[in-house]
Amino acid sequence: MTTNSSVLSSSTSFFESDTWLFSVYVLTIYEIVFWLCNSFLIFIELVDIPWIDQYRIQKQKKKLRFQPEIVRLMIKETIINQISSLAFLPILYYTFEYFGHVDLHGSRPAWSTVLYQIALFILSEDTIFFWTHYLFHTPWLYKNIHKKHHVYKQPTGVTAVLSDPIEAIQTEFAMWFMPVFLKETHIFTICLWVAIRVYQTVAAHSGYNFPYIMTQYWLPELMPGAIAHDFHHQHGKWNYGSFFSLWDQLMGTHRLSASKTTVN
Structure with missing residues (x-):
């Protein structure tokens, strides 16, 4: 009886803890953005809507149409991604608390603080992501780890989660390095960062060059978004950055079309 009571008490205390609150906040934002974006992309992949199809990047190819093997792989990897997120978030919270603090209450x-921190998060993530992604395209790492992410040369939103566990760790490290070591952050800023990063990742893999809602519409050379990453998936090289093209331009790996012949 004592053992059962202590287990119940421990379970109750967890669901009332800041660890649980942090996990719920972050996971809720992640799920809302991820599934809102992907539900739309899945719908337009299955249904032909001319005024939307005109923005498809790889018009020369037939749509994926989600053949059975594609569907099975996407379901499997999405489930793994969702379960790993549940396990990862409490660990992330303890990491935040070990190095600094997340204010949940x-x-x-001030918006100036929020925007300043978000800018740091983006710059840090983009730098770490570029160099680790570039490394994953070296022959051995590409063949043994990163190739899984390049199964489809015609990406769509949910293919963003196709990755080897080692690559998934690299992605999380790039995303959370600056927030963790900033020492003091607020849950609002963290949730905003999650929403931005998830939207950016899904949009980059969308296969569409939509006006207004994508970065390449406003800053095509600095933040080429889906244009750059779609080209990356088509060719298996070039355009290694996430948010910006700065590192690619410095390293000679920036390429958006056949007319731009800068190569590494």
């Missing part, structure tokens, strides 16, 4: 910081 205080009022939202």
Whole structure:
């Protein structure tokens, strides 16, 4: 009886803890953005809508149409991604608390602070992602780890989660390095960062060059978004950055079309 009571008490305390609260906040934002974006992309992959199809990047190829083997792989990898997120978030919270602190209860910081921190998160993530991604395209690492992510040369939103566990760790490290070591962050800023990063990842793999809602519409050379990453999937090289093209331009790996012949 004592053992059962202590287990129940421990379970209750967890669901009332800041660890649980942090996990719920972050996971909720992740799921909302991930599934809103992907539900739309899945729908337009299955249904032909001319005014939307005109923005498809690889018009010369037939749509994926989600053949059975594609569907099975996507379901499997999406389930793995969702389960691993559940396991990862409590660990992430403890990591935050070990190196600094996440404010879960205080009022939202000034917008200047929020925007400053988001800018740091983006710059840090983009730098770490570029160099680790570039490394994953070296022959041995590509063949043994990164190739799984390049199964489809015609990406769509849910293919963003196709990755080897080692690559998944690299992606999380790039995303969370700066937030963890910033010492003091607010859950509002963290949730905003999650929403931005998830949207950016899904949009980059969308296979569409939509106006207004994608970065390449506003800053085509600096933040080429889906244009750059779709080209990366088509050719298995070039355009290794996530948000920006700065590192690619510096390293000579920036390429958006056949007319731009800069190669590594």
